[in-house]
Amino acid sequence: MSLHQSLTGEGPALPPQIGEAPVALTCDGSTLAVMMATPDDLEDFALGFMLTEGILHHRSELRDLEILHHPNGFEARMWLAPEASHRVMKRQRATIGPVGCGLCGIDSLAKVARDLPTLPDGPCFDPDELAAAPERLRAHQPLHDRTRACHAAGFLLPGRGIVLAREDVGRHNALDKLAGALCRGDLNPAEGAVIISSRVSTEMVQKTIAIGATALVAPSAATDYALRIALDAGLTLVARGTGRTLCCLSGSRRLLAR
Numbered sequence: 001m002s003l004h005q006s007l008t009g010e011g012p013a014l015p016p017q018i019g020e021a022p023v024a025l026t027c028d029g030s031t032l033a034v035m036m037a038t039p040d041d042l043e044d045f046a047l048g049f050m051l052t053e054g055i056l057h058h059r060s061e062l063r064d065l066e067i068l069h070h071p072n073g074f075e076a077r078m079w080l081a082p083e084a085s086h087r088v089m090k091r092q093r094a095t096i097g098p099v100g101c102g103l104c105g106i107d108s109l110a111k112v113a114r115d116l117p118t119l120p121d122g123p124c125f126d127p128d129e130l131a132a133a134p135e136r137l138r139a140h141q142p143l144h145d146r147t148r149a150c151h152a153a154g155f156l157l158p159g160r161g162i163v164l165a166r167e168d169v170g171r172h173n174a175l176d177k178l179a180g181a182l183c184r185g186d187l188n189p190a191e192g193a194v195i196i197s198s199r200v201s202t203e204m205v206q207k208t209i210a211i212g213a214t215a216l217v218a219p220s221a222a223t224d225y226a227l228r229i230a231l232d233a234g235l236t237l238v239a240r241g242t243g244r245t246l247c248c249l250s251g252s253r254r255l256l257a258r
Contacts, residue, residue, distance in 0.1 A: 017149075018147040018149040020036055020038060020039075021039045022035075023045065023075070025049060026075055026078065027079075028085055030088075034073075035173065037170055038173070040168075041166055042076055043184070044166060044176075044180030045076065045173060045176050046067075047065065047183055048176035048177055048181070050062065050078070050084075051183060052175065052176055054210055055080075055087045056080075061084040063078075065079075116229070116233050118232075118233055119190075119212070119214050119233050119235055119251075120190065120214070121253070122215075123214070123254070124256050125215060125254055127258060130193065130255075133162065133195045134217060134218065136162055136195075137197060140165035143167045150167050151174045151198050153166055153175040154194070155178060156192050156217075158192065162195060163192075164181055166178045171196065171199075171204065172203050172204060175196060175208070176207065179211045188212075189211045189213040192213065193214070194213045194217070195217045196216070196217070196218045198220060199218065200221065200237065200239045205230050206229060214254060216238070219240060220240050221241075222239045230251070234250075235251055
């Protein structure tokens with residue numbers, strides 16, 4: 001790797017920069033959260049965030065959504081059904097969330113341990129297809145190819161490969177965008193696996209379980225807390241083991257025998 005003095009004008013041009021902006025998620029006139037995100041696919045992001053955070057249980061609880069561009073950022077303005085509004089009041093998160101954190105604004109340790117469903121059996125997966133999925137996700141990352149500065153989350157259907165993907169500067173934002181895109185596209189998360197480009201942290205496992213996906217695959221390692229959540233919910237979790245190999249850490253019952 002070499003160092004170019006591009007800012008002095010003596011080297012190559014400054015490389016492409018990934019977009020990042022404050023995005024306020026507002027519900028019924030009040031701010032739920034302000035997140036730093038890549039300002040693309042913001043409808044997917046807003047809907048996905050509400051689903052993965054357990055605020056919306058169904059898309060029908062979102063009465064209206066519009067994206068507004070303000071001088072200092074973006075606003076995803078949402079109007080909710082009464083039952084969803086009540087959940088917002090119980091879990092108010094009016095804080096700026098750094099890119100790397102998906103638990104920002106949680107004001108007590110008890111709220112980290114979310115009530116998550118036990119996942120059904122769901123589909124079975126070819127181990128070789130899951131093992132190849134992180135590399136296959138690279139073909140769905142044009143923004144990363146230009147900027148080398150963003151994460152991706154994709155959805156894999158058994159035998160069909162990755163059929164949908166979203167990118168963002170934040171790893172949990174990318175997963176939220178994927179969740180929203182799945183919902184808006186009437187794709188059932190329970191029929192496939194979520195593929196991510198990042199490490200397996202607590203919020204990534206929680207968000208995957210919250211939308212009903214039965215498998216999560218990542219090229220990096222899992223934290224111990226994330227693995228405990230995956231085991232409790234019955235999630236099939238494939239992540240880096242020793243060396244450069246991937247291994248199934250939980251939910252091996254969904255893997256087809258070789």
